[in-house]
Amino acid sequence: MQIRCLETGAFAANCYLVSCERTGEGILIDPGAQASEILQMVRDAKVKVKFIVNTHGHIDHIGANAEVMQALGVPLYIHEADSDMVRNPRDELGAYKGIAKPVEPDHFLKDGDKLTFGTVTLQVLATPGHSRGSVCLYDGSGALFTGDTLFAGSIGRTDFPGGSFEEIMRSIKGKLLVLPDDTVVYPGHGPATTVGEEKKYNPFLQ
Secondary structure, X not given: OEEEEEEEOOOOEEEEEEEOOOOOEEEEEOOOOOHHHHHHHHHHHOOEEEEEEOOXXXXXXXXXXXXXXXXXXXXXXXXXXHHHHHHOOOOOOHHHOOOOOXXXXXXXXXXOOEEEEOOEEEEEEEOOOOOOOXXXXXXXXXXXXXXXXXXXXXXOOOOOOOOOHHHHHHHHHHHHOOOOOOOEEEEOEOOOEEHHHHHHXXXXXX
16 A cells, blocks of 8 residues: 655645555545646556545534545545535635535545555544544555544644544544554644554643
């Protein structure tokens, strides 16, 4: 599995291009802004994108959905609980007012779903708390894409509509911290970390 990351937009949201080395098939996770740069990353990598996944529906993670979907001709996957956010993009983060075009999701993600491209399979972990429909994606052997649920040294904020501190803590402790310590965490903002590092040093998890 190959992982490429592009920081996008004013809030520096991480867009990931995850691909199978053997087949060249891949997915895009959270195309938040800068559609032209995202598409250039795909072209440079020579990846055949099969679909787009939104880890949640906040505007800084969905802003380039429409342009990227149209350019690549691919479907969109998101949890149903956040689907209205892509149908009717909301301005939770004021700098993004009007930037996201409405789109219709093609598939709704559920806890335990398996997403396959090439020889790679990612398991969907439903992790509500940052939003009602937040999900993480786990490859089963060492890579975890956490959206805005877990960061290096922090956790996702819970003061947006649908957020819950109690829920995000249950999600993190029940779904993420039970994974092997050497699991690499690829968050929605900021640098990568590991599950073990966050267990030891994340002040929210002590």
